[in-house]
Amino acid sequence: MPIGVISIGSHVPERIVSNREIAAWADTTEEWLESRTGVLERRYAADTDATSDLALPAAREALDALGPQAREKLAALIVATCTPDHPQPSTAAILQHKLGLPALPAFDLNAVCSGFLYGLTVAEGLLTGRAAGSYALLVGADMFSRIMDRGDRRTVSLFGDGAGAVVLGEVPEGYGIRGGSLRTDGHLHHYVGVEAGGTRTTLDQRARESGEQLFRMDGRSVREYAMTTLHKIIGETLADCGAALGDIDRFVFHQANRRLLEAFAAEAGIDPAKVVLTAPHLGNTAAASIPLTLHEAHRTRPLERGEHILFASIGGGMTAGAALLTWY
Numbered sequence: 299m300p301i302g303v304i305s306i307g308s309h310v311p312e313r314i315v316s317n318r319e320i321a322a323w324a325d326t327t328e329e330w331l332e333s334r335t336g337v338l339e340r341r342y343a344a345d346t347d348a349t350s351d352l353a354l355p356a357a358r359e360a361l362d363a364l365g366p367q368a369r370e371k372l373a374a375l376i377v378a379t380c381t382p383d384h385p386q387p388s389t390a391a392i393l394q395h396k397l398g399l400p401a402l403p404a405f406d407l408n409a410v411c412s413g414f415l416y417g418l419t420v421a422e423g424l425l426t427g428r429a430a431g432s433y434a435l436l437v438g439a440d441m442f443s444r445i446m447d448r449g450d451r452r453t454v455s456l457f458g459d460g461a462g463a464v465v466l467g468e469v470p471e472g473y474g475i476r477g478g479s480l481r482t483d484g485h486l487h488h489y490v491g492v493e494a495g496g497t498r499t500t501l502d503q504r505a506r507e508s509g510e511q512l513f514r515m516d517g518r519s520v521r522e523y524a525m526t527t528l529h530k531i532i533g534e535t536l537a538d539c540g541a542a543l544g545d546i547d548r549f550v551f552h553q554a555n556r557r558l559l560e561a562f563a564a565e566a567g568i569d570p571a572k573v574v575l576t577a578p579h580l581g582n583t584a585a586a587s588i589p590l591t592l593h594e595a596h597r598t599r600p601l602e603r604g605e606h607i608l609f610a611s612i613g614g615g616m617t618a619g620a621a622l623l624t625w626y
Contacts, residue, residue, distance in 0.1 A: 300474030301421075301475055302473050302624070303465070305464065306464050307362075307593065308356050308462040308586075309352055310352075310460040311342060312344075314339050316339050317337070326451040331455045339579055341459055342443040342459055349381050352439045354393060356437060356439070361397070374424050376390065377390040378407050378408075378436070378437065379438070380408050403424070409617045410613035411617075413613065415620065417438070419480060422475050425466060436463065436465075438584075439585065440584035442457035442458065442582075443457070445492055446512065457582045458583050462588070462589025462590040463589060469626040470626065473624045477538040477539040478538070478619065478620055478621035479621075481530075483527075486523065487615055490514070490515045490614030490616070491513075491614060523616055529565075530618075531618050546568075547605040550595060551573065553581070553582050554612060559573060587611070602625065605624070607622070607623045609623065
C-alpha cells in the first residue's frame with residue numbers, strides 16, 4: 299500500500315523578533331527588510347533551549363493525534379536538521395529519549411533546508427520494506443538564531459526557529475506519496491554554510507574572532523539557483539506522476555523568503571492563492587519550514603481527502619527536493 303502523511307504537529311518558540319529589532323542589530327531599516335524579504339517577524343528560541351526542545355512538542359502533537367497505539371507501531375524516527383543539539387550523538391537519539399520511545403532506528407539527516415523532503419523519501423523507503431501497519435515519525439527542526447551574524451542584514455532578516463513533525467503510514471491506493479525528485483549540486487556547496495565547527499576548521503579562538511562559526515550565504519547565487527532548480531525538480535516530479543501544475547490544489551514550498559516565492563510563482567504561472575505562506579510571520583525555518591507550513595495550511599483551511607499537494611525546497615549543499623502527495 300502507498301505511504302502518506304497521517305498526522306501533523308508543529309511548534310514555534312514564544313519570543314517574536316520583529317523587523318524593528320533586526321533593523322537595530324543590522325543597521326538597516328524596517329522598510330528595507332520588508333521590501334527585500336517579505337518577512338515581518340520570526341521566532342527565536344530561549345537561550346536555554348536546544349533543537350530537541352523545539353522538536354519535542356511538535357513530535358508529541360503528531361503522535362498524540364493518533365492515540366497511544368502510534369508509539370507502539372513506530373518503526374523509525376528521523377530528525378532532519380542542520381543545527382543539531384551536539385555534533386554527536388544525534389538529535390534523534392536525544393528526542394527518542396525525551397519521547398520515552400522504545401528501541402528503534404533513530405537518526406539525523408542533514409540536507410539543510412531540503413532535509414524534510416530527503417527524510418520523506420527515506421521514511422517512505424523504510425516503511426515500504428517493513429511489516430504492514432508500521433509508522434515512521436519524521437521531524438524537521440532547526441534553530442538558526444544560534445548561528446546568525448546579527449550584523450548581516452542579508453541573513454539575519456530571513457531566519458527563525460521552529461519544528462514540524464509528521465507521522466507517515468499506509469494509506470489506501472490512490473492516496474499518499476505519488477512521486478518525487480531529489481538532487482544535490484555539490485560543486486556549489488560554497489554558496490551556503492557555516493565554516494567552523496567540523497573537522498575542516500576547528501572552532502578555536504581564531505575562528506570565533508573571525509566569525510567563522512556563523513552562517514554565511516551568497517544570496518544572489520542562491521536565488522539564481524533556486525529560480526532555475528525549482529522549475530527542474532517540480533517538472534520532473536509532475537512528469538513522474540503524470541500530473542500538471544493545474545492539477546495541484548496547494549503548493550507547500552520551503553519558505554526561503556516571501557519575495558522569492560512570489561517571483562517563482564509568477565514565473566511558473568502558479569495561482570498565488572494556491573501557495574501557502576508562513577515566511578511573513580515565521581521567516582525561513584530551514585528543515586522545519588515545509589512541515590510547519592503544511593500544518594499552518596491545515597489549521598487555516600483543513601486539507602480535504604483527495605487534495606493534491608506539491609512540496610518543493612532548495613537548501614545548502616546545494617540540495618533540492620520535490621514531492622507530490624495526495625491527501626488522505
